[in-house]
Amino acid sequence: MASTNGNGTVVLALPRGRILTEVLPVLKRAGIEPEAEFNDSNSRRLIFGTNRPGLNVIRVRSFDVATYVAFGAAQIGVAGSDVLMEFEYPEIYAPLDLGIGRCHMAVAEPGEMVATDDPTRWSHVRVATKYPNITKRHFAARGVQAECINLSGAMELAPNLGLCRRIVDLVSTGSTLRANGLVEVERIAEVSSRLAVNRAALKTRPDEMRALIESFRAAIHG
């Protein structure tokens, strides 16, 4: 394993997939350029060097960015505020809103249900989601117990196939919901990508970490 702690390298965790294409221009403006092989999607490597000595980048699933940063395996990362909200790791600081990957999180249900449903009478709902913690907190705040069915994708299928009536998921344009006959009934939170920083790393290497944060700040404001 590469030295990722102590006096060694700083590891920057980046989310694979859709967000990555939005992150790369920000990285470039921040003066961080991963080695060429990073952009080769056929590469089997998981950890890559950059033009900055002592800074490596890794590509992981977006949910795993938060885990790597929380445990200090990566000192810094780019994570959606949805992921940070779901885990609420006290060891993660989110000092910067990168303003990319914007969407929102919402409750949706089949269009025909909306007409007859009276949410004020609920005591219990069953929801398909990959955000069970956020979902439970959201409904608990108004006295409703949410029983979550954990799915990791294609949430919109669940109501149509009778798995359960409601879903909690990210919505960007709403076209996937519409295509599956679902209607957004409640907005839970606005979502965007944040710079996530490990607390112990910020405390024990303050100058190094703050310089990194500042280069990201300059990249999004500059």
Added chain:
Amino acid sequence: MNDTLRKALLPSGLSDTLMPDAAFEADMIELMLGAFAAWGYERVKPPLVEFEASLLDGPGGAIAAQMFRVMDPVSDRMMAIRADITPQVARIATSRLRNAARPLRLSYAGPVLQVKGTELKPEREITQVGIELIGSTALAADAEVIAATADALRSVGIAEPSFDLTMPNLVPLVCAAMKLDAETAAHARTALDRKDAGALQALTGLTASQRTVLAGMLSAAGSAESCVGALQAAKLGSAAEALVRDLGTVVSHVRSALPDLRLTVDPVEFRGLEYQTGISFTVFSRGVTEELGRGGRYPLASGETATGATLFMGSVLQGVPARAATRSLYLPFGTTAAQAARARAEGWTTRAALESDASSRSAAAAQGCTHILEGGAPRPLPSRT
């Protein structure tokens, strides 16, 4: 698998500490208590379980949800297992030691039990080592606790601990001076604690200048001197400004005692320190992803004030350099009691054969010995790799 192994399963967050770790941990605890003793801190030993009402008094209220309860069949009263030793030492200081001269310096070490671990720190049994300095309002007391804690960490080989100074009360005082309503203040406090600049920007109910002050406090976090400078330049309201002056005094006290100590200030952090009032601190060390310990000032039920520090052995041990394996001497069957006693008197750890074995050398290796007594003298065994 057989029944014996199934019974080895322990409840989550609990573990057996085996050799050589158990002895190592005990040695490290003694070293740290020794360092505290050198600063005049005397050891006390409260019980593992107390009446719930006593543990909840004073600083104990903040961790009520972390305590296991058990009914005492003798008194018919509810007892609780301690989740933190500080409230017990505070109780001792204000009751049995109420007539002892102030300032009172006490130290302690022992296990505590907590109801829930976290994903990051799943341990539910935690060994705490700490000190309390009771009955002095002087800022020199805050500085002494930091310096003594740094000494204790050095005594176990953590050469470069990092102390992050916080003021759990600062953000509430600033919010009060701004006359924020309770809900806005609570949201602001959470956003600042998480260093969530996005959430702070999105927060409604703040004027532009208030947002600038809070965002300025957030970005001031960093090395101690520059942060104190930035805070002193900000308009925070008179109560908060007095706290910042205290912070500046503590920083200069600590600096003059320990010029090389890594010292940072985080003006917006308050997590888990609800009962603390003045200057608090969190201890980190490079390469350890958890806090090594915490400390700070808190009020006692008697109206006195105290400051103290608690180190968590599990985290401390992650930062302690490994110790070389101890040498041990195999005593083949037939070694006389006098020979064995002489070897031990010379400082050897001995392991004696209890019955004759086919090969003393292989038995010695199986016992993990580094040497064997042959021809009346210790001879090194080939080291196993």
